[in-house]
Amino acid sequence: MKKALWELVKIGPLVVAATFLAANSTLAGETNEKVTGVSQLAQDSDSMGQVTSVSQFSDVQPTDWAFQALQSLVERYGCIAGYPNGTYRGNRALTRYEFAAGLNACLDRVNELIATATADLVTKQDLATLQRLQEEFSAELATLRGRVDSLEARTAELEANQFSTTTKLQGEAIFNVSQAFGDTRADNGANLESNTVFSDRVRLTLNSSFTGKDQLQIRLQGRNTISNSSVTGTNMSRLGYDGGTNNSVEIDKINYAFNFGDAIRVKVDATGAELNENVYTFNPDFASSGRGALSRYGRFSPIYRQGGDGAGVTVNVNPNGPLTFSAAYLAPSTSRTTAGVTTNFGASNPSEGTGLFNGDSTIFGQIAFKPNKALNIGFSYARTYLVDPTASNSGLFKSTGSTFANRPFGNARTEADHYGLQATFQPSSQLALSGWVGYTNADAVTGPSRSADAWYWAASLGVRDLGAKGNVLGVIFGQPPKITGGSGIASETGTSYHLEGLYKVRVSDNIQVTPGLLVIFNPEHNDNNNSIYVGTLRTTFSF
Template sequence: MKKLSKKILRLSPVVVAATFFAANSAMAGEVKEQVTPVSVLTSQDNIGQVTSVSQFSDVQPTDWAFQALQSLVERYGCIAGYPNGTYRGNRALTRYEFAAGLNACLDRVNELIATATADLVRKEDLATLQRLQEEFSAELATLRGRVDTLEARTAELEANQFSTTTKLVGEAIFNLSDAFGSARQAVPSGVNTATAAELQENIVFSDRVRLNLLTSFFGSDQLQTRLQARNTPIYDGGSTSQNRASITGTSMTRLSFDGDRGSGSGRGTTIGSNDIELDKLNYAFNLGSAARIKIDAFGAELYENVNTFNPDLASSGRGAISRYGRFSPIYRQGNGGSGATLTLNPKGPITVSAAYVAGAPNLTANNPNDGFGLFDGSYAALGQVSFQPSQAFNIGLTYARTYQNKGGISLFDGTGSQYANNPFNGAALTADNYGVEASLRLGSKITLGGWYGYTEAEAKGGAANGANAYSEYWAGTLSFKDFARPGSVLAFVFGQPPKTTGNEFIQANGIRRQDRDTSYHLEALYRLQLTDNIAVTPGVLVIFNPEHNDRNDTVYVGTLRTTFTF
């Protein structure tokens, strides 16, 4: 018996199974980047686990070897069985597959011998194992060679890996853009536009780089640390800085990935600085089987924490080219601060999310002074219920309560008109935001989506104290996946950016901060997926009646965005 034990290959069942599946992939010309746990490997007929030699093709169920190994499997439990303790199936198997099962039994018998329970191993079974081992020696040697190769590669990866717990995910954007039009929309609605300056056309080349360190300690949790550098000029209407704002004069022309420095706000002190900064820090973990909690220490963005119902266009690097075209502005409430999000997703079509974010950009939640902190300063509290009765249709109802009391007021975070973002001329405000969002898949390639939002704001100080303002917005999206090339997307967005439809506040100069007409947002883009890691997206953005004023000339923005992912 000791003599036989020296001949038995010391290959664990897990290693054997992993080698078997790796061998199949290699023979098929496939390359796998990730090892799948044995417990979740499934056969082609959806049987959940390889459980019997009778499930394995060149060795027929009528062969003596097949029957002999099946008897050993069932006697010594070499391979896990079905829940009811029986084995089923009568399919043949390849010699390599047979050798994998044989290895498992060799290992099991070797284990019994090593633990001084050799008396449990029958003498005739040892003879059968020896005969099987001799007949399948070539296949066993091949398996052993593949295991040795895998072990060598694993050792090399472990010796040179960045971290056992952390993965680096990067994205770099190179962008060319330019704005066109006969005049800069420097004045809001209701004011004579005769003073509008000439729109200075000039092509801009800019970039944005993000490095994400994704760390997991238990497998289901994630600590995200994001570093960012960027120098893409912003289109923030009303700003006096020397950037895109001084060219278009309206935030309706902002790009989806713009920004110089400063988390969330997209606004820095040095134009074109490209300084590296800590842009985001959060930790997410599961609470039971149906709940997930995400805690944002810095750089919270609600649209990354809850469903935005616009899967093809939500990404700033791979989705829409405009800021408004990515998703409803209701998800931009409180972005850039600190807070937490709870998502409940029990089995069924309903998902519930609740989030609280304190301290908008530049209004930090870790400031102990009056008017700041977690509960004394600006905040956004969001609740959302989504209903997805099928894979094709998803609809959500969203409510957000916000308060802004210090710094620059931007009710819709730089989307929409000046009056919509700052209805009370800088006064603190509270707002109730209501939204409905939906997406509908027409087959596997076409997706229809859209959103509608309504906001009631109330001034909390200054000359406008107690006044109310009302705003609304909407958009529809259409996207075609795998258009002309696998992974590519052709998409269109049309809608109305946030517009103040009513305002009780009248300034000292007699101007009511209420939009008089309606702007329309039209966007077309084509993301050409050149490789798995490189995508080129030409796109055009057209704003009709900028700042909701039909006296303003149409503005066009063209972009050519190249995104590298690694």
């Protein structure tokens, strides 16, 4: 190596071919002297440009010892390049691979000069020196060219077989092992009999962008995780990702989001609309169904379940500053089966009393105040109208809380005002405290005049990076929705409490294992009911 460099020094202009090429084809990091990978060399070379004068380098002065040699290289061979910021960095160290990359560029330039009948510019002495250098670095040059050829072949293969130029595929698969246990059911006092189950939920999402700032989302889903309410007699024991379709694949979500100006984001849902995916829910560690809380109630405030699984539009306004304003109109998809006939009250049904505006509907608004990363506060309001609260996927709180809290007036048409206050406090990057409190005032639209008041609250603690980076220990405690007063109806005298402990273990970037235990004290807000437990081991694969 030293001998080869000395020969470069002896021949003048081409000498610094090594110096120039090695130094500024260095394609590596600044001065950290780490060995640069060949693939990185090839990538970074595209970011450097040829120069026509040494004066273009901000860090090369006429008094530098190599100034004349550099100037000669520019004038005679035109094979000297610099960094995008106009520097040359001639004093940094180089590796053999970096030297080989520079030498290879110089060889290509000499061949170009010969091919264009300008071979008289290349002296016999320079060619001899290049030949010796080529022999000295034959191994590195072969490796460099081989890897570049391999990269070009792989790039061509990817371009020829890519799924789409506009669409990316994302997936998530949940393996669930769980069992509910306790003494008696919450609904009728019968013995609680259940078995350990192994179930799954799989989602494949196609995200397409046509302008770079928009997104068309189409999600496919198959699952066979049956709700625990079928054996416990209460929705309070439900998991956050349950639902059974015998793994039949269905399109459960279609939406399109785009920017309307610099500060306005609009999202139009054709089906599968969920407020918790359209606005911020103030529970960052536990909001996700696949990587968050294990339970349904522990994920976020029930106010974000209003208008679920339907169609509509959501607008988020985020001007420069700590405030974000959100507004939405959603028509949830609900159905009722009577005498074998199923009636859909969703936005897609053109029949009288249904459709986008005459069926079930939700008007939602939220103000989120985020003065800094440590503190986030939000106030939410929702106005809902339910054609039949006893219908599938209906109820005041969408099957969260007690049965009576969801249907205080039976199947009478119901309208309600929901108010929610949510907050997150993160005193450090390893600790997060979140919570919510909500109040609902509901009125029966049909039948006798009746009203109901409901309250709910919860708090969560997330301890991050406990045991290993990416792990999260979580505790969630709260009271699910409960009817506390009203007129023409009875209040719930008991109080249920929700306690959940879980530990999210990050096996890798794509695999998370979460063991946890859910305890429901006094289920269905009945102090005479025995506690119900749900043990769960969830494994989430994402790709």
